[in-house]
Amino acid sequence: MKDPDCSRTEATLVIPGLNGSGDGHWQWHWAHERSGAVTVEQDSWSCPDLASWQQRLGEVLSQHDDVWIVAHSLGCVLTAKLADSPLASRVKGALLVAPCDLAQVERLHPCVVNFGEMPQQRLPFPSLVVGSLDDPYMDFATTRKMARLWGSDLVDIGYAGHINIRSGYGRWPTGYELLDLLKGERKRPHDRSLAGRQAAPLAAYF
Numbered sequence: 001m002k003d004p005d006c007s008r009t010e011a012t013l014v015i016p017g018l019n020g021s022g023d024g025h026w027q028w029h030w031a032h033e034r035s036g037a038v039t040v041e042q043d044s045w046s047c048p049d050l051a052s053w054q055q056r057l058g059e060v061l062s063q064h065d066d067v068w069i070v071a072h073s074l075g076c077v078l079t080a081k082l083a084d085s086p087l088a089s090r091v092k093g094a095l096l097v098a099p100c101d102l103a104q105v106e107r108l109h110p111c112v113v114n115f116g117e118m119p120q121q122r123l124p125f126p127s128l129v130v131g132s133l134d135d136p137y138m139d140f141a142t143t144r145k146m147a148r149l150w151g152s153d154l155v156d157i158g159y160a161g162h163i164n165i166r167s168g169y170g171r172w173p174t175g176y177e178l179l180d181l182l183k184g185e186r187k188r189p190h191d192r193s194l195a196g197r198q199a200a201p202l203a204a205y206f
Contacts, residue, residue, distance in 0.1 A: 008065040012037045012179070015057070017073025017100065018113060020045035025165050026172035027072055034176070040075075050115045053078050061087045069094035070179060073137060073162065074113065076129075077102065080150055083121035093126040093182045097175070098163040099146060100137035108136070120149045127152040128182045130175075132160040132167075 014021075014031045016039070021027035031039045040060050042053055057078060061067060067090050071079045076099035082088045102118050129152040131143035138146075140156070147154040155178065161167025 009063075010036060010066040010068075011064040012068045012070055013057075013060060013064075014039045015069060015071040015075035015079060016040075016042075016045070017071075017075045017077075018045065018048055018105065018109065021072060021164075024170050026163075026169050026175055027070065029171040030070060030175065033171075037070075046112070048074055048113050048115060050078075050081070053115075054081065057082075058085075058087055061090055065090060067091050068179065068183070070097070070175070071095070071099075072097045072164070073100045074105070074115065076100070077115060077119060080119040080121075080123060080146075083119060083123055083150075088124050091125040093128075094123070095128050095130070095175070095179050095182055096150075096152065097130040098132060098135055098137065098160075099129060099143065101139075101142050104137050118146070120146075122149065122151040126182060128155065128178060129153070130155045130157055130163065130178065132157055132163055134159045135162050137162055 012034060014027050014037055016027055020042075027039070031037045038060065040057055042048070042056055044052070069079050069091060071094060076096040079094050079096060082091065102113065102115055105113050127150060129143065129147040129150070131138070131140055131147070131154060133140050133156065135143070144154060157163065160169070163169050
């Protein structure tokens with residue numbers, strides 16, 4: 001008898017934030033180096049509109065049965081807004097790197113981002129938030145709060161800025177290891193694995 005799982009398609013969706021993740025960004029490397037990685041391309045990277053970005057994410061999600069998400073900055077917020085979407089059932093887990101605070105984005109980039117309110121619902125899939133102690137787009141206290149609300153585990157990566165090219169994050173092998181860690185956690189019941197535990201330094205995970 002044929003195993004029904006053999007016909008299922010799996011992908012890793014790379015979801016950038018404001019202004020995208022251009023050449024040299026760790027997400028760019030991820031999309032070019034990892035088998036099955038697909039970047040969710042938006043029509044406008046410079047003026048993000050929630051409805052448009054959600055539509056595009058939905059289109060890409062619908063093309064795959066099982067999806068792992070690797071999101072950065074505003075891409076993390078977009079991912080968190082999947083909480084009440086039927087498409088969330090396709091998501092096996094999400095690595096949320098340097099999520100941004102929409103209020104802070106508005107202060108830094110006035111009248112650019114149309115994304116509504118910060119999502120606060122618990123995510124229906126395992127998730128791992130990677131936070132920086134000096135991220136200009138979200139202070140660590142808020143990162144901790146959002147991880148708790150989303151039911152995410154939280155990694156304290158230290159002083160890493162916005163975890164982007166400007167802060168020295170080009171190719172980032174540790175990101176691959178963190179996704180592998182998340183995939184390992186996926187084998188456990190959700191309430192026993194990634195359930196909003198206290199922040200731990202990166203070294204504690206390896």
